[in-house]
Amino acid sequence: MKPALTTRASAPAVAASADLQPLLLPTAPVEPETSVLDVARLFLDPRHAGLLSLPVVDAGRPVGSISRYELMRVFLMPYGRELYGRRPITALMNARPLVLAAATPLDQAARAIATHIKSPITDDFVLVDAEGRYLGTGLVLDVLRAVESRLAERGGELERAYARLKSSQLQLVQSEKMASLGQMVAGLVHEINTPLGYVRNNVEMSRELIGDAARLVAAQQSVIDALTGASEPGADLDARLVEIEALRPRIDAAALEDLGGLLEDTLHGVGQIGDLVLNLKDFSRLDQSGLQKADVNKLVDSALKIVQHLLRKRDVAVMREAGALPEIECAPAQINQVLLNLLGNAIQAIEHERGRIVVRTQVLDGRVLILIEDNGKGIAVEHLSRIFDPFFTTKPVGQGTGMGLAISHQIVEQHGGVIRVASKPGVGTRFLVVLPIAARGEGA
Ligand SMILES: Nc1ncnc2c1ncn2[C@@H]1O[C@H](COP(=O)(O)OP(=O)(O)OP(=O)(O)O)[C@@H](O)[C@H]1O
Numbered sequence: 504m505k506p507a508l509t510t511r512a513s514a515p516a517v518a519a520s521a522d523l524q525p526l527l528l529p530t531a532p533v534e535p536e537t538s539v540l541d542v543a544r545l546f547l548d549p550r551h552a553g554l555l556s557l558p559v560v561d562a563g564r565p566v567g568s569i570s571r572y573e574l575m576r577v578f579l580m581p582y583g584r585e586l587y588g589r590r591p592i593t594a595l596m597n598a599r600p601l602v603l604a605a606a607t608p609l610d611q612a613a614r615a616i617a618t619h620i621k622s623p624i625t626d627d628f629v630l631v632d633a634e635g636r637y638l639g640t641g642l643v644l645d646v647l648r649a650v651e652s653r654l655a656e657r658g659g660e661l662e663r664a665y666a667r668l669k670s671s672q673l674q675l676v677q678s679e680k681m682a683s684l685g686q687m688v689a690g691l692v693h694e695i696n697t698p699l700g701y702v703r704n705n706v707e708m709s710r711e712l713i714g715d716a717a718r719l720v721a722a723q724q725s726v727i728d729a730l731t732g733a734s735e736p737g738a739d740l741d742a743r744l745v746e747i748e749a750l751r752p753r754i755d756a757a758a759l760e761d762l763g764g765l766l767e768d769t770l771h772g773v774g775q776i777g778d779l780v781l782n783l784k785d786f787s788r789l790d791q792s793g794l795q796k797a798d799v800n801k802l803v804d805s806a807l808k809i810v811q812h813l814l815r816k817r818d819v820a821v822m823r824e825a826g827a828l829p830e831i832e833c834a835p836a837q838i839n840q841v842l843l844n845l846l847g848n849a850i851q852a853i854e855h856e857r858g859r860i861v862v863r864t865q866v867l868d869g870r871v872l873i874l875i876e877d878n879g880k881g882i883a884v885e886h887l888s889r890i891f892d893p894f895f896t897t898k899p900v901g902q903g904t905g906m907g908l909a910i911s912h913q914i915v916e917q918h919g920g921v922i923r924v925a926s927k928p929g930v931g932t933r934f935l936v937v938l939p940i941a942a943r944g945e946g947a
Pocket residue numbers: 844848849852877879880881882886890891895896897898902903904905906907908909932
């Protein structure tokens with residue numbers, strides 16, 4: 504019989520395919536009547552050095568396999584060689600080898616190997632075509648390698664997918680940031696534009712008025728000079744008088760009073776722009792002044808003092824419930840701003856006579872709670888999710904910038920705390936600020 508041929512040109516191309524085809528070794532099969540001694544000789548052929556077993560094939564179909572291990576076991580027996588050497592290999596072969604179709608998917612093959620082949624591994628498996636005809640042999644080790652490299656490949660794929668996901672998420676966050684920045688800038692432009700518009704208008708009107716006034720004074724002066732003989736009465740006296748007549752109805756006491764009003768409005772507009780800029784400055788970062796130990800009760804009381812005149816004006820009663828608090832680490836000016844924003848909103852929300860604001864402080868689970876509750880008009884359900892957005896306001900133009908809560912949210916978060924709202928339209932609103940005793944979080 505011909506020696507079996509099992510050389511392989513190159514390493515199996517496992518990655519490309521998902522079945523056993525690339526692992527196929529075209530091993531020349533052993534015929535059933537081949538003697539045990541001949542088979543032993545075949546195993547000594549260096550071309551079969553890598554094989555654990557040889558397939559036994561009859562009329563193109565695998566009928567068994569004979570392993571190196573089995574031959575050695577027999578040959579090691581006393582007289583084993585003599586007893587079995589001349590018998591056909593069918594006397595020793597494994598009649599139930601693992602037979603797999605070449606098209607078997609890798610993972611399925613790995614499962615079959617795991618259940619069929621015992622430890623220690625003494626056999627290779629036999630590969631057949633779809634009709635069960637013998638094709639060649641396959642090595643258990645090759646399957647393991649193939650599975651491993653597929654796993655590695657999948658791992659690589661996963662890693663690449665993860666990297667792609669991460670970068671696209673980053674882009675998303677980035678574009679979201681840009682969008683909210685754009686929104687902020689747009690809102691800011693709008694907010695600044697309104698006062699800027701009337702400031703410019705007022706300044707122009709004032710300049711016109713002042714120009715007229717200057718011309719009137721000059722004309723009157725030259726007439727006076729002519730009349731008092733300080734200068735030669737020139738030919739232009741008449742023209743001067745006509746000019747004075749024209750200017751006088753425009754520049755009178757009322758006009759000058761108007762000018763005062765215009766300038767006052769202008770100052771107000773400039774003040775509004777200044778406030779806006781200040782708010783934005785605060786919005787950008789936690790105060791550089793840094794952290795200090797502070798008594799939140801004191802901060803609350805000083806905020807209440809600041810809004811006292813507003814409370815009195817609207818006849819709003821304040822119920823102050825101050826719990827014993829440990830000092831907390833915070834930027835006091837910033838916390839003050841949060842309190843002023845919340846109190847200001849509460850006062851502005853009250854449109855009836857029975858105004859009442861509860862301000863309670865307490866310590867809970869090592870954190871300081873500040874509760875500010877009003878019985879004002881409440882917040883519409885559809886607005887609740889937007890009140891912390893920069894420039895979200897329901898107040899008339901000129902009354903609210905919509906930055907109060909956005910800034911407050913930012914400040915509280917930078918302190919490592921949380922701010923929560925609960926509201927019922929027509930009943931009232933409750934804001935809860937929770938601050939850690941030791942500040943943490945970015946910037947704090
Ligand atoms: N206590 C409250 N009761 C009812 N509505 C509130 C209350 N607090 C906030 N709001 C609603 O949330 C919106 C946003 O509040 P925020 O403080 O951010 O801006 P604003 O008060 O409108 O303007 P600004 O604070 O800049 O003057 C308000 O316009 C209002 O509709």
